[in-house]
Amino acid sequence: MNESLHAYMRVGIIHFMAYPEAGSGNGQIDESLRKVLTDDYFDAVEITWIKDREVRERAKQMIRSAHISVAFGAQPMLLSQKQNVNSLDEGERKKAVDTVKAAIDEACEMGAEGTAFLSGKYEESGKEEAFQALLKSTKEICAYAKSKGNMKIVHEVFDYDIDKASLIGPASLAKRYAEEIKKEYDNFGLMVDLSHIPLLHESIKESLHPIKEHLVHAHMGNCVMKDPSMPAYGDQHPRFGFPDSENDVDELVEYLQALKDMGFLNKEKPPILSFEVKPTAGEDPDVVIAGSKRVLNRAWTLVK
Numbered sequence: 001m002n003e004s005l006h007a008y009m010r011v012g013i014i015h016f017m018a019y020p021e022a023g024s025g026n027g028q029i030d031e032s033l034r035k036v037l038t039d040d041y042f043d044a045v046e047i048t049w050i051k052d053r054e055v056r057e058r059a060k061q062m063i064r065s066a067h068i069s070v071a072f073g074a075q076p077m078l079l080s081q082k083q084n085v086n087s088l089d090e091g092e093r094k095k096a097v098d099t100v101k102a103a104i105d106e107a108c109e110m111g112a113e114g115t116a117f118l119s120g121k122y123e124e125s126g127k128e129e130a131f132q133a134l135l136k137s138t139k140e141i142c143a144y145a146k147s148k149g150n151m152k153i154v155h156e157v158f159d160y161d162i163d164k165a166s167l168i169g170p171a172s173l174a175k176r177y178a179e180e181i182k183k184e185y186d187n188f189g190l191m192v193d194l195s196h197i198p199l200l201h202e203s204i205k206e207s208l209h210p211i212k213e214h215l216v217h218a219h220m221g222n223c224v225m226k227d228p229s230m231p232a233y234g235d236q237h238p239r240f241g242f243p244d245s246e247n248d249v250d251e252l253v254e255y256l257q258a259l260k261d262m263g264f265l266n267k268e269k270p271p272i273l274s275f276e277v278k279p280t281a282g283e284d285p286d287v288v289i290a291g292s293k294r295v296l297n298r299a300w301t302l303v304k
Contacts, residue, residue, distance in 0.1 A: 001304070005296065005297075007267050008265040009272070011043050012043065012044030012274030012275070013042055014046040014073065014274050014276045015032065015046060016046070018275070018278065018288065019285050025050055025051040025076070025077075030062065032285070038066075043068065043272075044070070045071075046073055046274055047071075047110060048074070048077065049106060056106075056109075063111060069113060069272060071154075072103060072106065072112040072116070074099065077099050085100065085117065085119060085138070085141075086119050086137065086167050087120060087130075093136075096120070096137065100117050100141050104141070107151065114152035115145065115152070116156050117153075119167040119169065120166060122166075122167045130167050131177070134167055138177075139181065142184075150187070153188050155168060155177070155178075156190075157200070158199075158235070159199035159235060162199050163199065163234035171208075174211050174214075175214070178190050189214055190215055190216065192208060192211070193219035194247055195222055198246040199225055199234075208258050208259070209262070215262075220255065222238050222277070224236070224244055226244055232280055236280075238278065239280075239291055240277070242280070256303045257304065259273070275289070277292050
């Protein structure tokens with residue numbers, strides 16, 4: 001493409017993945033956040049819980065000053081506490097829903113336009129029951145978000161049998177799920193991640209086309225899945241081109257092309273498309289981020 005990629009997307013980065021210590025909600029999160037906010041390559045930043053009120057206030061003020069779009073991820077909150085929004089144990093299900101509601105509260109405080117979450121693990125024998133529990137939870141979450149204003153609720157599609165082993169899951173079930181929720185709630189949509197597509201045993205086309213009308217947010221990254229003994233195996237989001245990994249420039253070109261062709265990437269209302277990359281042992285987060293930008297820059301020149 002000869003046109004700037006920023007005309008078609010708001011380039012974002014998942015702060016708590018690029019700087020993994022931020023995922024715990026503790027520490028001097030505002031220090032690493034400042035690095036993102038002072039980099040004008042980024043039009044959006046994705047954050048998660050910040051437990052210390054003073055640190056959160058500093059982060060909020062910086063975000064306001066940076067003139068940047070913000071999205072909120074509840075995934076670290078659910079995963080770190082081993083909570084499951086589709087649990088068949090009603091008490092556990094409610095606990096997970098309350099965690100997402102708390103995430104919505106913080107997202108509103110931080111000026112985020114949307115809150116993302118994920119479904120939990122399931123047993124194949126109780127898959128339909130887990131799906132019904134997920135519908136129940138999601139409707140409660142969407143209703144709560146509606147009560148807080150114009151907050152979007154976004155469900156991220158994960159692998160179902162390798163790492164996170166989430167219910168949603170394959171494109172066919174994601175499509176059914178979104179259709180059911182959107183019968184009642186218009187503030188709901190799906191998120192895809194290039195990192196997860198190989199883990200789903202799907203091609204880019206197989207992952208994207210069934211859910212294209214429900215797609216509201218996207219991530220780009222990489223994974224390793226050839227052998228469980230390999231470094232960064234599973235849903236660990238190593239940098240593009242990591243040894244024995246699945247995604248680099250060519251795969252990102254195919255992903256971007258598909259997103260553009262289906263109208264997701266567009267100039268009228270550019271969506272957030274964020275890097276989800278995490279440094280592995282011994283890697284510098286800032287260098288990994290710089291490498292990611294180079295990959296996107298090169299890939300965009302090859303999109304038609």
